[in-house]
Amino acid sequence: MRNKIPDVVIRRLVTYLRILTDIEAGPDDYISSAQIGDLAAVNSAQVRKDLALFGEFGKQGVGYPILGLRKELTAILGADREMNIVIFGVGELGTALARYLTTRKETAPNYRFVVKGLFDIDPAKVGTEIEGVPVRHLNELEEVTASGDIKIGVVAVPANVAQEVVNYAISKGIRGFLNFAPVRIKVPPGVRIQNSDVTSDLQELGFYL
Amino acid sequence: MRNKIPDVVIRRLVTYLRILTDIEAGPDDYISSAQIGDLAAVNSAQVRKDLALFGEFGKQGVGYPILGLRKELTAILGADREMNIVIFGVGELGTALARYLTTRKETAPNYRFVVKGLFDIDPAKVGTEIEGVPVRHLNELEEVTASGDIKIGVVAVPANVAQEVVNYAISKGIRGFLNFAPVRIKVPPGVRIQNSDVTSDLQELGFYL
Numbered sequence: 001m002r003n004k005i006p007d008v009v010i011r012r013l014v015t016y017l018r019i020l021t022d023i024e025a026g027p028d029d030y031i032s033s034a035q036i037g038d039l040a041a042v043n044s045a046q047v048r049k050d051l052a053l054f055g056e057f058g059k060q061g062v063g064y065p066i067l068g069l070r071k072e073l074t075a076i077l078g079a080d081r082e083m084n085i086v087i088f089g090v091g092e093l094g095t096a097l098a099r100y101l102t103t104r105k106e107t108a109p110n111y112r113f114v115v116k117g118l119f120d121i122d123p124a125k126v127g128t129e130i131e132g133v134p135v136r137h138l139n140e141l142e143e144v145t146a147s148g149d150i151k152i153g154v155v156a157v158p159a160n161v162a163q164e165v166v167n168y169a170i171s172k173g174i175r176g177f178l179n180f181a182p183v184r185i186k187v188p189p190g191v192r193i194q195n196s197d198v199t200s201d202l203q204e205l206g207f208y209l
Numbered sequence: 210m211r212n213k214i215p216d217v218v219i220r221r222l223v224t225y226l227r228i229l230t231d232i233e234a235g236p237d238d239y240i241s242s243a244q245i246g247d248l249a250a251v252n253s254a255q256v257r258k259d260l261a262l263f264g265e266f267g268k269q270g271v272g273y274p275i276l277g278l279r280k281e282l283t284a285i286l287g288a289d290r291e292m293n294i295v296i297f298g299v300g301e302l303g304t305a306l307a308r309y310l311t312t313r314k315e316t317a318p319n320y321r322f323v324v325k326g327l328f329d330i331d332p333a334k335v336g337t338e339i340e341g342v343p344v345r346h347l348n349e350l351e352e353v354t355a356s357g358d359i360k361i362g363v364v365a366v367p368a369n370v371a372q373e374v375v376n377y378a379i380s381k382g383i384r385g386f387l388n389f390a391p392v393r394i395k396v397p398p399g400v401r402i403q404n405s406d407v408t409s410d411l412q413e414l415g416f417y418l
Contacts, residue, residue, distance in 0.1 A: 007413075014412045018391035022368045039368065041393030083415050092312055096305035097407070103301055113411055151418045152411060159231045159248065176418045178410050182227035184250030192417050194410050198306070201387050201403050202322055202361060203223045204216075206292050208401050209360045209385045 005053070010077070012050055015040045017073040025066035032063035079112065085152040086117040086144060086174070088165050090125050090135050093180055093198070094118070094156030101154075102131040113152075117144040138168070145172040152176040159183035166193070214262070219286070221259055224249045226282040234275035241272035288321065294361040295326040295353060295383070297374050299334050299344050302389055302407070303327070303365030310363075311340040322361075326353040347377070354381040361385040368392035375402070 019039045023031070033047040040047070051057055051064070054076050058064050074080050087098050102115045118135045120126055126137045136144070144150060153174045157165050162181035169177070170191055177193040179185055182200050187193050228248045232240070242253040242260075249256070260266055260273070263285050267273050283289050296307050311324045327344045329335060335346045345353070353359060362383045366374050371390035378386070379400055386402040388394055391409050396402050 010416050011409070011413055014409045014416075015391055015393070017412070018406075018409060019368055022391075039392050041395060077412060077416050079412060079415070081415070083411070083418070085411070092309045096309040100301045100305040100407070111408075113408075113415075152414055159228055176414045178407070178414060182224055182231075183248050184224070186250060192414060194414055196405055196407065196410055197227075198309070198387070198405065199320075199322075200220070200223045200227060201405055202292070202294070203226070203286060203288060204220055205361055205385045205387060205401060205403055206288070206290070206322075207219050207223075207286050209292070 009050055009053065012040065012042060012046075013073055013077055015042075016047070016050070017070065017077060017079060020066055020070040020073065023066060025070075027065075027067055029066045030059070030063040031066050031069070033058065035063070082112045082114055083151045084114050084116045084149050085154055086119060086141070086150055086169075087115060087154040087156060088119050088138070088169065089155065089157035089181075090118050090120045090128075090130065091156065091158075094120075094154075095130055097154060097156060097180070098130040098133065102133055116150055117141070138165070141169065141172050145169075145174060148173065150174055152178060155179040155181055155185070157181055218259055218262065221249060221251060221255075222282055222286055224251075225256070225259070226279065226286060226288060229275055229279040229282065232275055234279075236274075236276055238275045239268070239272040240275050240278070242267065244272070291321045291323055292360045293323050293325040293358050294363055295328060295350070295359055295378075296324060296363040296365060297328050297347070297378065298364065298366035299327050299329045299337075299339060300365065300367075303329075303363075304339055306363060306365055306389070307339040307342065311342055325359055326350070347374070350378065350381050354378075354383060357382060359383055361387060364388040364390055364394070366390055 016036055033044040037044040037047045057069050057072055087094055098118055115133055118133050119138045120135055121138050125135050128135050153169045155162055155177055159181045162183050163185050166185050175191050179193055179195045182197045185193055225245055242256040246253040246256045266278050266281055296303055307327055324342050327342050328347045329344055330347050334344050337344050362378045364371055364386055368390045371392050372394050375394050384400050388402055388404045391406045394402055
């Protein structure tokens with residue numbers, strides 16, 4: 001079933017869940033598809049259609065019970081499973097991401113991403129710590145992935161080595177990547193990669209301003 | 210002319226420039242469209258087509274002079290103009306972004322984004338500093354935008370207030386936004402917004418893993 005759902009729908013469900021999680025709600029609080037759509041910039045019919053894919057949560061004229069829908073979406077997205085990640089590259093962005101992703105748990109009760117390892121090849125960085133997580137040399141990756149439960153590798157290395165690092169991580173069993181390097185990386189079938197690049201976003205925006 | 214170029218082309222040009230900037234090169238170093246395409250995950254014909262839009266930089270059989278093409282793309286993208294940005298919200302991500310964007314200059318010689326202001330409404334944060342940039346109350350935004358040279362607002366506030374903050378920033382003259390809040394924000398014509406959300410990227414990835 002998972003692979004039958006279009007990526008765009010999953011992306012919207014993730015947005016709906018983030019919206020519902022940001023709302024303070026009690027057991028008797030409801031939200032309408034129009035309200036969700038408004039926050040997600042999606043029309044209400046689309047919201048109802050997306051949620052109907054997984055059964056009827058809504059109540060005619062009342063809307064969706066916020067806590068109930070939150071619970072359903074969490075289950076649908078598997079957002080209740082803890083997910084172990086590692087970060088490749090602890091330069092400025094890698095360090096910022098490490099700090100963000102490791103400290104987020106303190107303020108987000110349902111936050112489930114656990115930074116299990118930080119990797120770099122710079123001798124000046126290897127052996128240091130970020131938020132209590134030691135920075136290891138990349139060639140020690142297998143010691144962390146051996147457990148088999150590292151789901152995502154966050155790629156924050158320079159563009160010219162990103163493909164190489166991802167290839168190496170794949171060889172150690174990592175199947176999902178969030179890439180912050182300003183380069184598109186090729187991965188074999190069965191491996192997923194998503195791209196994100198703050199500076200390129202700013203560059204692109206800047207072109208129009 | 211700027212608005213006639215498709216966004217996808219601009220995005221690729223930004224990627225090409227980042228790739229060329231990451232390469233150590235001397236005056237006699239050339240790069241082929243195939244090499245650029247390989248790093249950008251674009252086919253070489255597309256690379257030649259994109260670059261031809263702005264005149265012929267390439268030399269038949271030799272490729273493009275790296276320094277020359279870097280210079281041309283920098284000019285085309287206006288990537289040599291300093292660009293002032295402000296950051297809204299100095300929670301975990303806002304703080305990480307502030308640290309990243311303010312310290313980046315030290316290591317990236319051509320880096321041109323200048324963090325002119327950090328804004329929050331939390332009394333516990335207002336008055337503090339991040340990398341020497343003071344955190345001000347949002348209602349002091351006008352004192353920073355009055356100069357008229359703030360190009361981009363980076364939105365790192367909670368989803369439920371993001372639209373409100375962007376509306377306020379637009380009223381103070383900001384015309385470009387990079388949004389990290391997990392909500393799509395509506396902006397009037399003439400205002401550009403791009404979205405980025407690390408946690409949603411991880412959530413979405415996690416669904417498939």
